[in-house]
Amino acid sequence: MKENVLSACRPELVFRYFEDICAIPHPSGHEEALADYVEAFARRQGLACRRDEANNVFIRKPATTGHEAAGAVLLQGHMDMVGEKDAESEHDFLTDGLSLSVEDGWIRADHTTLGGDDGIAVAMMLALLDQTPEPHPALECLFTVSEETGLNGAWAFDPDGMGMTATRMINLDSEQEGVITAGCAGGVRTDITLSVGTVPARGTAVTVSVAGLAGGHSGAEIHKGHLNGIKLLGQLLLPLVDEYDFRLVSLSGGGKDNAIPRDGTATLCLPAEQVSGFCARVAAEAEAIRREPSTVAEDRDFVCAVTPAGEAAGLMMDSDGTRRVLTLLGLVRNGVLAMSAHVPGLVAFSRNLGIVRTDYIQGGTGAQVSLTFSTRSACEHQLDANQTELSCLAAALGATATHRARYPGWDYAPVSPVREVWIRESQRLLGVTPSVEVIHAGLECGILCGKRPGLDMISVGPDMRDIHTPREQLSVASTARTYALLEAVVTALS
Numbered sequence: 063m064k065e066n067v068l069s070a071c072r073p074e075l076v077f078r079y080f081e082d083i084c085a086i087p088h089p090s091g092h093e094e095a096l097a098d099y100v101e102a103f104a105r106r107q108g109l110a111c112r113r114d115e116a117n118n119v120f121i122r123k124p125a126t127t128g129h130e131a132a133g134a135v136l137l138q139g140h141m142d143m144v145g146e147k148d149a150e151s152e153h154d155f156l157t158d159g160l161s162l163s164v165e166d167g168w169i170r171a172d173h174t175t176l177g178g179d180d181g182i183a184v185a186m187m188l189a190l191l192d193q194t195p196e197p198h199p200a201l202e203c204l205f206t207v208s209e210e211t212g213l214n215g216a217w218a219f220d221p222d223g224m225g226m227t228a229t230r231m232i233n234l235d236s237e238q239e240g241v242i243t244a245g246c247a248g249g250v251r252t253d254i255t256l257s258v259g260t261v262p263a264r265g266t267a268v269t270v271s272v273a274g275l276a277g278g279h280s281g282a283e284i285h286k287g288h289l290n291g292i293k294l295l296g297q298l299l300l301p302l303v304d305e306y307d308f309r310l311v312s313l314s315g316g317g318k319d320n321a322i323p324r325d326g327t328a329t330l331c332l333p334a335e336q337v338s339g340f341c342a343r344v345a346a347e348a349e350a351i352r353r354e355p356s357t358v359a360e361d362r363d364f365v366c367a368v369t370p371a372g373e374a375a376g377l378m379m380d381s382d383g384t385r386r387v388l389t390l391l392g393l394v395r396n397g398v399l400a401m402s403a404h405v406p407g408l409v410a411f412s413r414n415l416g417i418v419r420t421d422y423i424q425g426g427t428g429a430q431v432s433l434t435f436s437t438r439s440a441c442e443h444q445l446d447a448n449q450t451e452l453s454c455l456a457a458a459l460g461a462t463a464t465h466r467a468r469y470p471g472w473d474y475a476p477v478s479p480v481r482e483v484w485i486r487e488s489q490r491l492l493g494v495t496p497s498v499e500v501i502h503a504g505l506e507c508g509i510l511c512g513k514r515p516g517l518d519m520i521s522v523g524p525d526m527r528d529i530h531t532p533r534e535q536l537s538v539a540s541t542a543r544t545y546a547l548l549e550a551v552v553t554a555l556s
């Protein structure tokens with residue numbers, strides 16, 4: 063029999079459930095087994111339970127007699143975890159349970175992510191449903207899927223179909239104790255496709271590649287002002303478009319629309335006699351950008367390699383196409399677009415050019431350059447304005463813009479009874495006044511808020527370190543405090 067590594071951790075019930083959860087493989091997109099486990103729990107407890115086609119699970123526990131009038135409180139967390147492991151690990155996230163250990167009060171897994179994000183939320187909800195402090199209001203617990211890969215479970219959730227009645231909600235997907243998240247950004251993806259003419263390549267092929275940029279998350283780290291590897295290609299090449307007789311062959315860079323690209327590559331052709339002058343000019347532009355006052359320290363040592371690659375062959379873009387592509391790269395606004403006038407230091411509106419690729423039309427002439435953007439704002443009007451701006455810019459350059467996967471933000475509510483209760487109980491129980499933050503990234507809360515406008519909610523959670531990496535750790539003591547506070551808040555809301 064497998065020993066229980068977490069048996070000494072308190073609260074015992076929370077960590078017993080957490081250890082069970084860690085034994086069940088549950089990476090994003092593969093939550094069936096964990097959903098089965100949660101459903102079986104509800105059956106054992108005699109609680110009403112529904113499961114939808116996406117595998118979201120919804121459990122309801124009636125209020126303590128006499129406390130029905132308070133209305134239900136929704137608790138919510140996601141079942142899926144990010145599956146990341148060290149190179150030496152042979153762990154299979156689809157078949158293997160995690161191998162846990164506890165050191166200095168922190169739980170971690172053996173060379174893999176732990177899935178404290180957000181398995182601890184699942185464990186806390188099960189423990190709370192199992193032993194609910196009295197009195198309590200009706201509890202509605204929502205266990206969602208595939209949060210980490212696009213908030214898909216929250217998207218699929220049908221509040222009416224699942225029987226949700228709550229007008230108050232506590233999301234348990236934060237990673238910092240003592241911080242209440244009270245708002246998040248919405249967003250939209252935009253694809254701009256630019257069709258260009260092509261001609262037979264001539265002259266010398268040259269590759270311009272940039273690498274070694276700091277990058278980062280397109281929401282949470284956009285305020286750091288990091289250079290964007292794709293945009294940087296435009297900054298390097300647009301100033302040279304009148305000076306040298308070069309034509310683009312292709313642009314490529316970035317892998318995810320929500321990550322700031324750390325590299326980018328342009329291939330181009332130009333007359334042999336211009337190559338050495340061109341290479342020197344690109345290097346000089348790179349050096350000038352390194353010295354710009356807005357270039358942050360982590361980006362200053364980026365690598366810019368300009369490499370002649372022999373005689374040109376195949377096709378290249380025509381002069382008009384080259385100019386339009388570089389003009390788009392040069393003109394499109396990127397990074398922080400506006401700061402909040404109400405919340406100091408909060409980015410209100412941002413855009414990240416995440417991916418560029420070039421496709422030559424098979425057997426014909428012409429090529430397509432495709433750029434993918436991720437734009438964020440909690441404000442619907444700013445998201446509308448973003449779409450207008452990108453559509454107009456695209457149209458002016460003979461390109462098309464399509465907008466997709468738009469999701470609503472969660473706007474900060476000046477008055478929030480749930481937030482007030484959490485703050486008051488934290489002061490009473492722990493002697494701590496939590497800070498209230500609004501974040502510039504997407505949360506399931508935004509989607510749920512879009513489905514139930516006016517939902518009064520907060521997002522909280524215990525301390526975790528290095529989530530989404532094999533170094534992920536969860537604090538035992540912080541979990542204990544967060545759970546005790548959650549119990550007190552549930553009673554206070556009854």
Ligand SMILES: [Zn+2]
Nearest residue numbers: 179180209235
């Ligand atoms: Zn999470």
